[in-house]
Amino acid sequence: MEQTNLDERLKDVMSAVFGLEPSEITEDSSQDNIEGWDSVKSLALLVSLEEEFGVSIPLDKVVKMTSFKNIRLTLEELIK
Amino acid sequence: MKYSEILRANLKLKKQVADQKPFNVRILGDVTCNVLSDVVSYHLFGQGVNASVSLGNYDNILQESFRTEGLNAVIVHYDLYAVLAKSDVYCEDLSDAQIQDVEDTLKGELGMVLENLKGVPCVIFDSFTSAAFQINPLRPNRIKALARRLNAFVEENRHPNTTVIDMDTVVSAIGRDACFDFKLYNLTKTLYTLDFNQEYVRTISPLLLKVTGHAKKAVIFDCDNTLWKGILGEDGFDGIDMSFHSKAGSYYHQVQQMAVWLSKHGILIGLCSKNNPEDVQQVLDSHKDMALRNENIVVSEVNWNDKASNLRQIASELNIGLDSLVFVDDSSFEINLIREQIPQIVCLQVPQAIETYPAEFSRMVNTYFFISSSKADLEKTLQYKQQAQRNKSRREFTDMDSYLKSLSIKVVLNVDQAPEVERVSQLTQKTNQFNLCTNRYTESQIEQIRSSGTRHFISASVCDKFGDSGLTGAVIVTKDGQTARIDDFLMSCRIMGRNIERVIMDSLAGLLKEAGCTRIESAYIPTQKNKPVADFYDQCGFKVVGEKDGAKSYALELEDYTPSGITYIETRTNK
Structure with a gap:
């Protein structure tokens, strides 16, 4: 999968979950700078990502899904 | 529909219904129900209901059942999987005394919960199910038996405002493996998948629509390739097919049979078709393969006008809102026209794979109509017919x-x-x-x-x-x-x-x-x-x-x- 395509889709999902515009999600987005990224949003993010990318994210990866970069890394490993 | 799409749509839809009277739904569960609350909101927003869905504190069903002020509807979900997960003994290995203890505790709680909720206009109570357990059908299973006893208790002690949802039917509709997400349960105590929640919300939809006054009231059918296979104006009286005994016609016949049944249960059936009215009348009067007859049909706009105008005319003749109509047609042109011009009408397009038509029709009915068995509703078709006669005589x-x-x-x-x-x-x-x-x-x-x-x-x-x-x-x-x-x-x-x-x-x-x-x-x-x-x-x-x-x-x-x-x-x- 092409990088830009994956980035776009990830931004799209994240923005939907956090109620933002896709342009408001950047490479540096993380739990530290997105308001309201709590356990409920983490749950919504997990459900949405697995659905969007057709993958099952293993337990040990789920707990590390705290930033755009980490999530992208996980997805790249699962998709390739 | 994807979860991210639901979340995004909810933000937008919520604003569109903001001027409506709020409808307060509370979900009480011993599993996490956040996904369910989003799906319920989405469904109700889409029906024009200003839903405000809140969650009771996790695993506090009894405590939360004391706080019902201002609530229009409550969904109660006890899950045997969550209850038994608290025990460190494998479920098949539980002693009789331990099972009895679980049963007694739950019954004590259930009695109070049902009583506390009796003043809420609509209570939706999920039945106990053993579906999340790996059950071997070769042996009698005690969890299954426990679920049965608890369900019998709920049935005996519920007030008339409480409807019990048969969870096993919902589970079987999409298949057991598609219902449960044990990873999410491990992480967040969310047991049910998005797919399950969507099926579940379709199941309870008529109850919520009824109590908000948004249940649909009428099904309006196109004729050609909707009530029968073929085009009356081209294939002629003998060329159309809705025979119970023919391969292609039987699906149309089944849908007609369902429409007849609906007409006997207070749902209004109408026609909206581009045809010569006398041709359609002849089919209704004398075609041997029709299940639908004049007596089942309360309103008919068979002419060459555009269908949006005809549907508006039908709503005004029946004196019901446009959002009370469901429209069934085979043509994507007509369906899109109505979706565009009168978005509040729910449309069902006759599927290409015609063998799925009866099931899709039935699914639409089960989602949008509350089928009553009260006597007043059974007489409604006749009354609407009389109303149409009055309108005629008024002219x-x-x-x-x-x-x-x-x-x-x-x-x-x-x-x-x-x-x-x-x-x-x-x-x-x-x-x-x-x-x-x-x-x-x-x-x-x-x-x-x-x-x-x-x-x-x-x-x-x-x-x-x-x-x-x-x-x-x-x-x-x-x-x-x-x-x-x-x-x-x-x-x-x-x-x-x-x-x-x-x-x-x-x-x-x-x-x-x-x-x-x-x-x-x-x-x-x-x-x-x-x-x-x-x-x-x-x-x-x-x-x-x-x-x-x-x-x-x-x-x-x-x-x-x-x-x-x-x-x-x-x-x-x-x-």
Whole structure:
């Protein structure tokens, strides 16, 4: 999968979950700078990502899904 | 639909319904129900309901059941998987005493919860299921048996406001493996998948739509390639196929059979087709393969006009809102036209894979219609037909008064009659247009009014020379010394436009005078649908004494009341 395509889709999902515009999600987005990224949003993010990318994210990866970069890394490993 | 799409849509839809009366739903569960709450919101927003869905504290069902104020609906979900996960013994290895202990504890809790929730207009109670456990069908299973005993207990102890949802049926609709997400359960105590929640919400949808007054009322069918295979104008009377015995025709026949069944359960069936009306009439009259006949069809717009105009015409003939219609057609052109022009109409396009047509039709019915078994609903098809005849006969009269005189309308008013509690409650839940305050009452609330001594309900039953419309009007009043307050004044749209409301007010004024009242107070609270009656109290001579955000409060000194002077409606009052 092409990088830009994956980035776009990830931004799209994240923005939907956090109620933002896709342009408001950047490479540096993380739990530290997105308001309201709590356990409920983490749950919504997990459900949405697995659905969007057709993958099952293993337990040990789920707990590390705290930033755009980490999530992208996980997805790249699962998709390739 | 994807979860991210639901979340995004919810933000937008919420704004569109913000001016509607809020509808408060609370979900109480011993598993995490956040996904469910998003799916419920999405479904209700889409139906024009300003839903506010909240979650009770996780695994605090009993504690939360004490806090029901302001709630319109409550969903209760006890999960045996969550209950037994608290024990560190493998479920098959639990001793009889341990199972008994779980059962006794749950029954104690259930009894209190059901009792605490009895005042909520709509309670949806998920049945206990053992579906999340790996069960070997070769052996009798104790978890399954436990679920059965608990369900029997709920059935025995539930109040009439509580509907039990058979979870095993919902699970089997999408398959066990698609229902449960054990990873999410491990992480967040969310046991059910998005797919399950969507199926579940479709299942409970009619209950929520009924209690919000948004249940659909009519199915309008196209004819060619919708009620039969083929095009009547081209293939001819003998060329169309809806035979129960033919391969292709049988699917259309099955859908017709379902439509016949719906027509017997208070759902209105209509036709909207581009055809020569006499050709379609001939098929209805005499084609041997039809299941649907004239007697099942209340309204028919068969002509060459565009279908959006025809559907508007149908809604106005039946005197129901456009959002009460479902439209079935095979043509994507027609379906898209309606979706574009009248988005509040739910459309079903006849599927390409015709073998799925009966199942898709049935799924649509199960999502949007509340199928009642009450006697009043069963007679509705006939009444709407009579209404259509009245509309036709109306065209023959040039002035309204002489038309109304010709109808020989009779109105019977009853005060606080026990057998009418169910119907009066139903009327308050369904009536949108002629409804001055739009309060919804459950049966038990009407029953409380009946036995209160200070509050009363007055029903109005109407008939005329075309037939009996049944109990179609209701007034709820509260007496406080010499002042009477009209809490609610409502009438079915079936009897609107005949000045019946004026003679009801005449009789009401008489009744209140006899009861020693000197003053009546009342109010009009606007909704999207009740604008036609915004001036009703003004017309009856009430004075506006307060106004806020379009809501008006009124008062009238009884000695100032001027009767309507209508003599062509015969009224009788039974106290």
